[in-house]
Amino acid sequence: MSSPVSPVELRSDTFTRPTSPMMVAMMEAEVGDNVWGEDPSVEALEVHTAAMFGKEAGLYCPSGTMSNQVSLVAHLRPGESVICADTAHIHLYEGGGISANAGASTQLLRSDRGRFTATQVDEAIYPDDPHVPISTVVAIEDTANRGGGAIWDTREVGAIAELCRRRGLKFHLDGARVMNRLVATGECPQQYGSHFDSISICLSKGLGAPMGSVLLGSKDFIHQAERIRKRMGGGMRQAGYMAAAGLYALVNHVDRLKEDHRHATQLAKALLAHSDVVEVLPTETNIVLFRPAEGELRRWIDTLAEHGVKAAPLGPWIRFVTHLGVSQQDIARVVMVLEQL
């Protein structure tokens, strides 16, 4: 069977495959039973990530969803509520986990590409009144997926952190793509991490590991989180093979995220010049969200697919996501296909 040029995968940064050196790191990993606390590779990943963000401890979880959910279950009691964006992953894309796992409700804030302000949070925090739930957690997503990889304003995050401390709320970061943010802004992870009580970081997005997320927080918080992870079925035995891939990604694949951002900007530029594109969201990291002309969505997706470019519709939008499986040649190819559309 002759194989034409392989398709350009722009549907998500979760489609990455381990590189050869990552596979070597996995094969050479020292492992043990992590539920018994005896897997040195898992421990190395947790220690490395916690130190990176200036937190006391880390917990390796099989997915970003579990890492977010474990964190929320640890922070919340049934009947309490989480303040988050109307488009937040924890609200929209985790199978209703906040209610199912934590028995909690959400207070959704209208957002600017996934971002809201400290003033909005201040107004949303419920008063101490038996009629209403207790607002316990504020959760932000940085970068914001549905916002087209939008980056939060550092000062606004600082103001929300300050408000949370003053009002006694916990502050959670869904940092599935926080490394994209930090590479784009050039900020120090420790400095940024200091704002949050808990942080979830995905290793399986643009960083290119096959699976896993790390949850970060204080020693006490992670001790509690470990029990919740076990209860949810996320206690894994020789998980070190996978953790080694995650650690390899954190050491070797962070700087190169710049390339993904450059590729996304190139795609956005081509789309902005296209007469059939109605809107392109500002492209700040590795996600490009754009809207083709009314009624053109299906034709766009199909034509792209015919030319070997895989893209996903998101309501009336099309989403392109760049990652380590997309090369400069691939981007040039996509730009050529766009010119024919």
Ligand SMILES: *Cc1c(COP(=O)(O)O)cnc(C)c1O
């Ligand atoms: C991908 C993602 C997650 C976690 O997803 P999993 O597929 O469960 O690893 C969480 N939050 C955001 C914003 C994401 O993009």
